[in-house]
Amino acid sequence: MQPLYEKVKKKITASLVQGEWSPGEAIPSETELANVYEVSQGTVRKAIDELSAESILIRRQGKGTYVATHNEENIQLRFLRLTSNFGLKEKLDNQLVSFSKEKATNKLSKVLNINPASTIISLKRVLTFNEKPLILDVIKIPAQSFRGLTAEMIVEKKGSMYRMYETDFGVRMLRADEKIRAINANFESASLLNVKENTPLLSVERISYTYENKPLEWRLGLCITDNHYYRSELD
Amino acid sequence: MQPLYEKVKKKITASLVQGEWSPGEAIPSETELANVYEVSQGTVRKAIDELSAESILIRRQGKGTYVATHNEENIQLRFLRLTSNFGLKEKLDNQLVSFSKEKATNKLSKVLNINPASTIISLKRVLTFNEKPLILDVIKIPAQSFRGLTAEMIVEKKGSMYRMYETDFGVRMLRADEKIRAINANFESASLLNVKENTPLLSVERISYTYENKPLEWRLGLCITDNHYYRSELD
DNA sequence: TCTTATATATCTTATATAAGAGTTATTAAT
DNA sequence: ATTAATAACTCTTATATAAGATATATAAGA
Structure with a gap:
């Protein structure tokens, strides 16, 4: 019972x-x-x-x-665990690199639990702090749940994606799982992040879930951790 | 009230x-x-x-x-968030590289909240999985709280340090804070981990706390994340 | 050997009261 | 008459207690 x-x-x-x-x-x-x-x-x-x-x-x-919301001042960037070495709460800027619709790969359709080869929206952006690139994000979301999303909307709303999901699409992300690794920057990420090739980067692969543990976003973040670190609390 | x-x-x-x-x-x-x-x-x-x-x-x-204890089968390695890409719960082996007593640096005495230049125990070890090195740990703890700790004891108890802290010194670690970065292997870590120099490694800096938020261990773990990842859950 | 009883633990629900926060009404001073 | 302070009221969540339900283990009995 x-x-x-x-x-x-x-x-x-x-x-x-x-x-x-x-x-x-x-x-x-x-x-x-x-x-x-x-x-x-x-x-x-x-x-x-x-x-x-x-x-x-x-x-x-x-x-x-x-x-709860991703909209409030104090809990903005709720899922962002990156902190500056100096402990500052800093404001990031947002720069869209690419935006397109494509067919889901087999792997992605499994991850997002959608029909194979259904349409997804794929985008890249660079988050900068003090004009300097900090994070390269690759984001993939099912087109079906985000009808009408355009590149302009992302550029316009400088805040977090989650805020936009919530306000414009009624999609509330509740929790996320992350897999973290250390990798070397390849040609593309190096040029976008303005670092040398083979610079070590923190690779953060994230799957975000809405109600009832439904996955609705896959994301890969590549972070420069020279002046920042990812914080984690264990108990 | x-x-x-x-x-x-x-x-x-x-x-x-x-x-x-x-x-x-x-x-x-x-x-x-x-x-x-x-x-x-x-x-x-x-x-x-x-x-x-x-x-x-x-x-x-x-x-x-x-x-709660670090001793139980199922919650062994309670603070270890590293998982194999294949989702296996695997058994790690332990190999002591160095063991010494030294004076605390200024920074370390602040971190551990002990008197400047008081004695600390400093050790390095390599954790291996399937005979292959996976993590290089540098561990520093105040000698005062761990009187009588010898290199032999560490070699002997193949389990986690926390288990030994608990059983032999009555020290129970309750929580920990971690700062995670991506770095390149230097000469020493590369040779100990048996990888090429400049291989990207996950750097996990951890401070562990016992009751009343008293810090009692500083630790730096360098991990090879080719076949493993650090998992993190957000909400 | 299997079943039933019993003791004891946490778990669940219900009820009552306290405390925080805001609004409205009252009162006192100007 | 107007303003400002304050008291009273009403909403909220927070805390405390008690009683019954459920889970677990062991012992007694058929």
Whole structure:
């Protein structure tokens, strides 16, 4: 038998998937939800506790519980773990290198769990800090979920892709898995990042997931780690 | 005013620091602790909830709550995030390269929060997988906290250092911070890892903490990421 | 040997009260 | 009459306790 609070959690998640409550907005109060779902406030609380621990919801005492977003000032670039050696929170600029539609490779269609050879949007961009290139991103997303996306939109919104996904396509990325390696810059990445060939780069391969663990973005980031590092916390 | 469950949490932590309950052992039941601390079982529960979320305690329904350890089969190499490309959980071998006592540098004494120029133990080792070198570790720990540690002990215990810290010195590492970069192998690391000079390596600089966020180990790991990757989960 | 009982642990839910945050109404001073 | 301070009210989440459910292990009984 499934615990009651798990059921409540699923119902709340379902409402979030439906878009019943939008990112940044407050969801109904614990007591209201308790009435709707016909359980006690504490049971709703336990469900929200978990969603909050997963950063899907955000609690604010005395105010309410809010739908997490990639839009807020303080949690912008939520998935970016790169930090400057000097500990600064710095602003990055965005430079689109290429943008195209293509057929998914076999591997990619498996990763994104889409039909083989269905259309995907593929783009490259360079993130710069202080005019200097820092990250080369290759991003691949299923065209079906991002109809109407143009190169102009990416250039225009200088912020994170995730912010755009959310605002313009109703796609909320909740979590991501990354595989990190050290590689040498090849000709292309070296020229785009303005470093010598064979410079060591941090290769960060990321798959991002929306609700119900549905993968919706594959991304490869190549980072120069001379003045920056990727931070990781273990426990 | 501090919440009651926070006080309880601190009392439990204090008992753990004192070594009242050893790693792997069960702590008293929630009801027992509730009696001792003169609070309700639910309050103890909330305290344990948090300690359990921090991987300091481990719950087992119907059995009890246990002190987390680096000793158990399944959570061995708890802090090792390196995975083979083929997803195998593999066994690593351990090869000591050097072992010495030296004076702490200024930087290191700050990192470990010890008196400048106090004695530290410094060691290098190579972790191999399938006879092939995979990681070169440089480890520095304050001698004071690890009196009696010899090279032989490290060679003998083939397992993780953390296991030895725990068993032989009563030092339990709870969490760690890592800074990850891509570098090129220099002469020394290249020869120890049996790769060409300038091979790209993943540089993982780690500081490990015991109770109350006390740093007790600095470590630099250089990893070959041809057939392995460092995994990271974001949310 | 298999089943049932029992003891004891955590887990789940429910209820009640506290505390934080904002709004509105009241009061006092100017 | 206007303004500013403050008190009261109402919403929220946070905390505390208690009781019943469920899981696990062991011992007793058929």
